[in-house]
Amino acid sequence: MRNGMWWKSFLAVWMSVVIWAAFYYAPRAKALGETTRVLFFHVPCAWVATLSFIVAAIASILYLRNARPQYDWVAYASSHLGLLFTVLASVTGAVWANEIWGDPWNWDPRQTSIFFLMLIYAAYFALRSGIEDPAKQARLAAVYAIIAGVAMPFFMFIVPRIYESLHPDPLINESGKVKMNGKMLQVFLSSMFGFTVLYFWMLRQKIALLRGEFMLMKKLIQEGEAR
Secondary structure, three states, X not given: OOOOHHHHHHHHHHHHHHHHHHHHOOOOEOOOEOOHHHHHHHHHHHHHHHHHHHXXXXXXXXXXXXXXXXXXXXXXXXXXXXXXXXXXXXXXXXXXXXXXXXXXXXXXXXXXXXXXXXXXXXXXXXXXXXXXXXXXXXXXXXXXHHHHHHHHHHHHHHHHHHOOOOOOOOOEOOOOOEOOOHHHHHHHHHHHHHHHHHHHHXXXXXXXXXXXXXXXXXXXXXXXXXX
16 A cells, blocks of 8 residues: 555544444443443543644654754644634534533533634634744744643643533543443543554644645745745
8 A cells, every 4th residue: 555545444444333332332421321322432532632732742742852854844733723723622522511410511621621722723723823933933933832831731621620510520430440331431442542643643644734834945045035
């Protein structure tokens, strides 16, 4: 197969099986009913968003140390995917909330904190678009991404647990361990794996596009100087 086709085929088959299993193979949790299906997409989206922001922060640190454009590409691409999966986590959460609470948005601590997280990373892209010099843009964006990466766990994990939340954890027992039967756990872990692979595949594609844009711009500059 051509480069990248193997991953496309693998992801297409894997995610198709996960989607089918989420609706027809995994049983329903008693406390959630049919909304159990949302779990297999909502949590993986939130996990990938967290992973994306961590990768972006690490790449930003590496850029400040080495000033290699490749690290800036990784930080930019991963931040973009992080924001995308944060939106998807919010949408799937809203679908669940609409069924359970009767309203898709209740300004629950979890919903509020993830909303502010989206604003933080939206500002990251606003910062980049407001700076024309590529080197200065990359440096300032790297500093911002590091600060945002440090703040991310606070909004994703700490704030929702500081305040009382309507958001239940029906699949977590009193000792903090996941209580899923075998079929649910199989689908859940398969979905987590599939979404993680999807993230890395998308990251690779976005970096390739940024590299192509960089090489094209470099070529145009060289041709302009040669005239």
